[in-house]
Amino acid sequence: MSPRRAGARPTLALVAEAAGTSIPTVSKVLRGGTDVSAETRARVMDAVREVGYSRAGARSDAPAEDAALSNVVDLVVLDVQGSWANLVLTGVGREAAANGLDVVLTLAEPGTDWVSRVLRRRTVGTVVALVDPTSRQFTTLAAAGVPVVLIESMSTPPTDVLRVGVANWDGGRSAAEHFLSLGHRRLGVIAGHPRHMYSRARVDGFRAAVDTSATRDATTTVAYGQWSPEKAAAATHAMLDKNPGITGIFTCSDPMALGVYDALAERGLSIPADVSVIGFDDLPEAHWISPTLTTVRQPTIALGAAAVKALLELSRNGESGSRPPTRMELTTELVVRASTGPAPRAR
Numbered sequence: 001m002s003p004r005r006a007g008a009r010p011t012l013a014l015v016a017e018a019a020g021t022s023i024p025t026v027s028k029v030l031r032g033g034t035d036v037s038a039e040t041r042a043r044v045m046d047a048v049r050e051v052g053y054s055r056a057g058a059r060s061d062a063p064a065e066d067a068a069l070s071n072v073v074d075l076v077v078l079d080v081q082g083s084w085a086n087l088v089l090t091g092v093g094r095e096a097a098a099n100g101l102d103v104v105l106t107l108a109e110p111g112t113d114w115v116s117r118v119l120r121r122r123t124v125g126t127v128v129a130l131v132d133p134t135s136r137q138f139t140t141l142a143a144a145g146v147p148v149v150l151i152e153s154m155s156t157p158p159t160d161v162l163r164v165g166v167a168n169w170d171g172g173r174s175a176a177e178h179f180l181s182l183g184h185r186r187l188g189v190i191a192g193h194p195r196h197m198y199s200r201a202r203v204d205g206f207r208a209a210v211d212t213s214a215t216r217d218a219t220t221t222v223a224y225g226q227w228s229p230e231k232a233a234a235a236t237h238a239m240l241d242k243n244p245g246i247t248g249i250f251t252c253s254d255p256m257a258l259g260v261y262d263a264l265a266e267r268g269l270s271i272p273a274d275v276s277v278i279g280f281d282d283l284p285e286a287h288w289i290s291p292t293l294t295t296v297r298q299p300t301i302a303l304g305a306a307a308v309k310a311l312l313e314l315s316r317n318g319e320s321g322s323r324p325p326t327r328m329e330l331t332t333e334l335v336v337r338a339s340t341g342p343a344p345r346a347r
Contacts, residue, residue: 012026012027015044015047015048016047018047018050019040019043019044019046019047020043021040021043021044025040025044026044026047029041029044029045030044030048030119030140030143030144045136045139045140045143048139048140048143070121070122070123070124071100071101071102071124072101072102072103072104072121072122072123072124073092073096073101073102073103073104073123073124073125073126073127073308073311074103074104074106074118074121074123074125074126074127075088075089075092075103075104075105075106075126075127075129076106076107076108076114076118076126076127076128076129076131077089077105077106077107077108077129077130077131078107078108078109078130078131079107079109080105080107082255082283083254083281083283083284083285084253084255084281084283084300085129085130087283087300087301087304088129088151088300088301088303088304089103089105089304090301090304091300091301091302091303091304091305091306091307091308092127092304092305092307092308093304094301094304094305095304095305095308095309096308099308099312101124104121104123106118106126108128108131114131115133115137115140115141118141118146119140119141119144119146123146124147124311124312124315125146125147125148125149125311125312125314125315126141126146126147126148126149126311127149127151127304127307127308127311128148128149128150128151129150129151129152129304129307130151130152130154131154132153132154132155133148133157135158138157138158138161147311147314147315148161148162149161149162149163149164149307149308149310149311149314150162150163150164150307151163151164151165151303151304151307152164152165152166152197152198152303153165153197153198154193154195154196154197154198155195155196155197156197159326160326161326162310162311162314162325162326162327162328163326163327163328164303164306164307164310164328164330165198165303165327165328165329165330166198166298166299166303166329166330166331166332167329167330167331167332168198168201168202168205168332169201169202169204169205169208170205170331170332171202171205171280171296171298171332171334172201172202172203172204172205172206172207172208172209172250172252172280172296173205173206173208173209174205174209174296174332174333174334175206175250175278175280175296175334176205176206176207176208176209176210176213176220176250177209177213178278178294178334178336178340179248179250179276179278179340180209180210180213180215180218182248182276182340182341182342182343183342183343183345184218184247184248184276184343185215185217185218185219185247185343186218186219186243186245186246186247186248187206187210187218187219187220187221187246187247187248187249187250188220188221188222188223188236188239188240188243188246188248188249188250189203189206189220189221189222189223189249189250189251189252190223190224190225190232190235190236190239190249190250190251190252190256190257190259190260191203191222191223191224191225191252192224192225192226192227192252192253192256193224193226193227194224199252202252202280202296203222203252206220206250207220221239221242221243221246223235223236223238223239225251225252225256225259227253227255227256228255228256228259229255229256229258229259229262230259231256231259232251232255232256232257232258232259232260232263233259233260233262233263233266234259234263235259236249236259236260236263236264237263237266237267240263240267246275247274247275247276247343247344247345248275248276248277248278248340248343249275249276249277249278250277250278250280251277251278251279251280252280253279253280253281254279254280254281254282254283254285254286254293254295255281255283255285256279257277257278257279257286257289257293257295258285258289260277261277261289264277271291271339272291272338272339272340272341273341273344274344276294276339276340276341276343277293277294277339277340278293278294278295278296278334278339278340279293279294279295279296280295280296280298281295281296281297281298281300282295282296282297282298282335283300286335286337290338291337291338291339292337292338292339293337293339294334294335294336294337294338294339294340295334295335295337296332296333296334296335297332297333297334297335298330298332299330299331302330303330306328306330310328
């Protein structure tokens with residue numbers, strides 16, 4: 001590849017020269033065209049990174065049709081199963097409609113090229129929820145001039161990518177403090193995934209509250225349920241086999257709490273007489289199960305709405321204008337219901 005010439009503005013022509021291809025081919029790649037070989041697509045994206053091209057910063061050489069106004073916001077999710085995704089979709093849809101926009105739902109199933117599907121349509125921008133884009137995918141979207149806002153990023157994104165999330169650390173802390181106030185000293189945590197940032201933040205907040213409390217004899221055991229009720233149930237069994245004295249379990253999502261309930265029932269343990277349980281989300285399921293679930297409430301609908309607001313601000317201002325902060329954090333709160341009570345010894 002040819003190095004970028006000093007002082008040269010990053011243009012499609014410069015990308016084409018670096019990639020050893022034509023300007024129409026580069027434009028086709030940045031619009032998600034399917035009639036381009038994987039080898040050529042990779043070569044073009046390597047050239048995009050090399051010369052630092054971004055359509056947002058090079059509007060003059062973008063195809064004329066790309067300048068047309070769009071009335072579409074993309075929402076990229078792994079799937080729409082479960083209450084959480086539907087609540088996010090509600091928030092995204094309401095805020096989009098309030099601004100005269102429609103929402104296109106894009107499923108980022110493993111092994112699929114969801115970025116190319118986004119690029120094939122003109123879009124105001126993309127809200128990505130609980131999907132972990134690769135560095136190449138971020139680069140592709142930026143080069144095509146598509147603004148991106150993440151909801152609860154799974155791993156550390158590029159520094160200029162906007163993220164909207166909740167106070168996960170504070171949520172974990174409030175769960176631990178509630179257990180400690182009830183006299184629980186042997187505590188367990190069913191976390192989601194060890195690499196996911198929001199799961200780690202919830203666990204870290206929980207541990208921090210235990211470690212810094214006036215109570216010196218409290219302990220925390222962590223297991224991983226991979227965000228699955230079934231795997232959470234298996235993790236609960238394994239945890240209690242090793243630590244049968246645990247009397248309080250914090251689960252990093254409400255769906256995993258359902259698995260904890262199942263595991264405790266299979267062991268003949270009563271909630272909260274034998275073991276108290278706290279979830280995280282405050283999904284509708286928290287009201288349906290018995291006993292009703294004490295949980296850390298996150299404003300899921302507001303998350304979707306806030307992501308669209310940030311996306312619209314980013315889209316309107318562009319790279320040369322003012323930008324929203326790169327991290328927006330909504331508050332969480334503990335909602336106490338019937339699944340928590342005094343530790344058995346305190347009774």
